[in-house]
Amino acid sequence: MNIDSIISTLTAGGYSVATAESCTGGMIASTIVDVPGASDCFNEGYVTYSNEAKMKNLGVKDSTLMAHGAVSYETAVEMAKGVRKKAKADFGVSSTGIAGPGGSSPKKPVGLVYIGCAYGDDKCIVKELHLKGDRTTVRTSATKEALELLGECINKIGE
Numbered sequence: 001m002n003i004d005s006i007i008s009t010l011t012a013g014g015y016s017v018a019t020a021e022s023c024t025g026g027m028i029a030s031t032i033v034d035v036p037g038a039s040d041c042f043n044e045g046y047v048t049y050s051n052e053a054k055m056k057n058l059g060v061k062d063s064t065l066m067a068h069g070a071v072s073y074e075t076a077v078e079m080a081k082g083v084r085k086k087a088k089a090d091f092g093v094s095s096t097g098i099a100g101p102g103g104s105s106p107k108k109p110v111g112l113v114y115i116g117c118a119y120g121d122d123k124c125i126v127k128e129l130h131l132k133g134d135r136t137t138v139r140t141s142a143t144k145e146a147l148e149l150l151g152e153c154i155n156k157i158g159e
Contacts, residue, residue, distance in 0.1 A: 001151030
């Protein structure tokens, strides 16, 4: 589902979306608001680059960050669910990862990204991505993947 279809489907269904971004730094929200009519379905977006911002703005637990790190499946879930709840949105989309060139480790290399989408009755889908390329390419690819995941979740409403 392309971004125009996503916005059209959200608007037609009376649904709303909010974003919680780390490594994409607002690119998901920016891609959404580039579409005319996005104001009918986009509630709000947060760029929560630091752990403190994730905790303060999205309700990510300190214990989650300590046990799993900011770049983890668990953090992506808490970010997506947290932004959905805070924004009172039907869908919450999250991204957290390592865009590079620094910040990596052997267990968490550049290009490791987790994207999440919370929806429905406390459902959340998270995908682990292993993206290639420079910082811009990783961020752009993660944004594209996150919006595709949103499209998948929209299609699951009612299941």
